[in-house]
Amino acid sequence: MAAPTAYALVATDLDGTLLRGDDTLSDRSLAALARVAEAGARHLVVTGRPAPRVRPLLDDLGSRGLAVCGQGAQVYDAGADRLLWSVTLDRELAETALGKIEAEVGQVYAAVDQDGVDGLTLIEPGYLMPHPTLPAVRVSRRDDLWCEPISKVLLRHPDLSDDELAATARAVVGSLATVTMSGPGTVELQPCGITKATGLALAAEHLGLGPHETIAFGDMPNDIPMFDWAAHGVAMANAHPELKSVADEITLSNEDDGIAVVLEALFPQAR
Numbered sequence: 001m002a003a004p005t006a007y008a009l010v011a012t013d014l015d016g017t018l019l020r021g022d023d024t025l026s027d028r029s030l031a032a033l034a035r036v037a038e039a040g041a042r043h044l045v046v047t048g049r050p051a052p053r054v055r056p057l058l059d060d061l062g063s064r065g066l067a068v069c070g071q072g073a074q075v076y077d078a079g080a081d082r083l084l085w086s087v088t089l090d091r092e093l094a095e096t097a098l099g100k101i102e103a104e105v106g107q108v109y110a111a112v113d114q115d116g117v118d119g120l121t122l123i124e125p126g127y128l129m130p131h132p133t134l135p136a137v138r139v140s141r142r143d144d145l146w147c148e149p150i151s152k153v154l155l156r157h158p159d160l161s162d163d164e165l166a167a168t169a170r171a172v173v174g175s176l177a178t179v180t181m182s183g184p185g186t187v188e189l190q191p192c193g194i195t196k197a198t199g200l201a202l203a204a205e206h207l208g209l210g211p212h213e214t215i216a217f218g219d220m221p222n223d224i225p226m227f228d229w230a231a232h233g234v235a236m237a238n239a240h241p242e243l244k245s246v247a248d249e250i251t252l253s254n255e256d257d258g259i260a261v262v263l264e265a266l267f268p269q270a271r
Helices: 014-018 027-038 051-061 091-105 142-146 162-176 196-207 221-229 258-266
Strands: 009-012 042-046 066-069 074-077 082-086 109-114 121-123 150-156 178-183 186-190 214-218 232-235
Touching (some): 009 014, 009 196, 014 214, 014 258, 042 196, 051 066, 051 074, 066 196, 091 142, 091 150, 091 186, 109 142, 162 178, 196 214, 196 221, 214 221
Parallel strands (some): 009 042, 009 214, 042 066
Antiparallel strands (some): 074 082, 150 186
């Protein structure tokens, strides 16, 4: 059955968007996504989390399809538990970018997400995980971060705000990497040119769908490229002002089932 709206693809961020603050999904959100599936449309998770940190959530959603992970650096097939596509951040470029940032703002604390379906999150001394529920392995020195190929680097500064750190990083990193801000305490470096939009475009093409059929939901500046690509972008009430400024619509917060409110209107329950 064809979707009853112009949207055959529903792309959702996770943290601050589909997930509540305790990393759970509400029954109302699950029911709204079930309506999407019943109508013949597809739901696609598009998140900054790497594939290994997304797999349990996809299980909760009952999803055996595709997910865009690692800020667009990975397209993950949950059913086959494999990456259909991935791109890594060169170690030398990452180290050079870090050096340029630290030359401007002093010491930063770094972490990395390793590539692959079983990749680890490694954190150097001083780095505090923004999501304490996510597993991470502490290493003894920065050089240990580069022991395996990585998809991105995560940065924290002891004094600067996320906006200040991201702005400085963008000013000095140039073409060495793409700088994103995906949540509180989460400024990231990923391969140059890689965004949620690049991963979403690849996944949508694999599904035979395009931007004109896509509605996207998000809450942070890293969702801006996804909104630019999709036909309709919906920001959460708790979203960063930068994202709200480019959104086509603003819904309720993630704690108030903002995604479900929109989807219930777009995909009425079958009678």
